[in-house]
Amino acid sequence: MQAQTSILPNFTLKSGTTKVCLSPATKYPSAPGAEEKCNEQPVDESAVWGLVGPGGRTLGISPTAGLYGQASNQTSGPLAMGKKRYINLHQCAYYYGPGADLYTAANDGQVGTVFDAGTNVGNTADTAKNCGSGDVNYPLNDVNSGYKSLDLLGNQFLNLHQCAYYYGAGADLYTTVNDAPVGAAFDAGTNVGNTADTAKKCGSGDANYTFSDVNSGLKSLDTADSARGRGFIEFKMSAPTETNDYTHEAKLNGTSATPASGIVRVRPNDSGWGDWWLG
Incomplete structure (x- = not known):
């Protein structure tokens, strides 16, 4: 054209x-x-x-x-x-103490709003994370929860990174799709740009939760429509x-x-x- x-x-x-x-x-x-x-x-x-x-x-x-x-x-x-400007990606983690288990949500769950994550699209960037409060067994784990507002204006690709970490003592998998407030060791490299990512980008984990490569991955989503x-x-x-x-x-x-x-x-x-x- x-x-x-x-x-x-x-x-x-x-x-x-x-x-x-x-x-x-x-x-x-x-x-x-x-x-x-x-x-x-x-x-x-x-x-x-x-x-x-x-x-x-x-x-x-x-x-x-x-x-x-x-x-x-x-x-x-x-x-x-023409498209919405922002993808507001929310990551909500819930912790079960007796089993040392972390459960992560990036969407609304089907078990009730207490585990819902406020991921949305819109023309305004979110300014705070939006997470359900959890329940008596799995309360919200604030330090492992967060959000990222991804600006699509002028950017073609949403590069969605999923990073999993394994805790052997509790046979637990903790998953991130955003940068985790707890530290770069659990950051996921989700981003927007005009180039499709070709390799996943994940933090290395720590001594308790080690990076699980087999449960991690990347998907580059082309948002352009001519x-x-x-x-x-x-x-x-x-x-x-x-x-x-x-x-x-x-x-x-x-x-x-x-x-x-x-x-x-x-x-x-x-x-x-x-x-x-x-x-």
């Missing part, structure tokens, strides 16, 4: 101003929302802007150039998906000196959408540049 437009006749592209942005809250660069993420590397304007022709320079750029780990010189590529998206592409151009109104057109090639158009208005004492977006 390719976003296309051109510099208007007698206008000049301002070097280094081309941006590709995700903007879940708005599609207008002139009124950005609280959530916005633009290309991490400068757009390679020599690759995406064509040579000067009868109608001026032409732009052909991927709607995700420089985002989701894509190269910043891409002239075509997938359309970004069928949906919201964002904009922005650039600046210097205007000619005369006062005039110009019709400016853009389109998203590879869809059935009607080309978008707007008016670029040049007046005395203007700032000398205009912006364009296609959302």
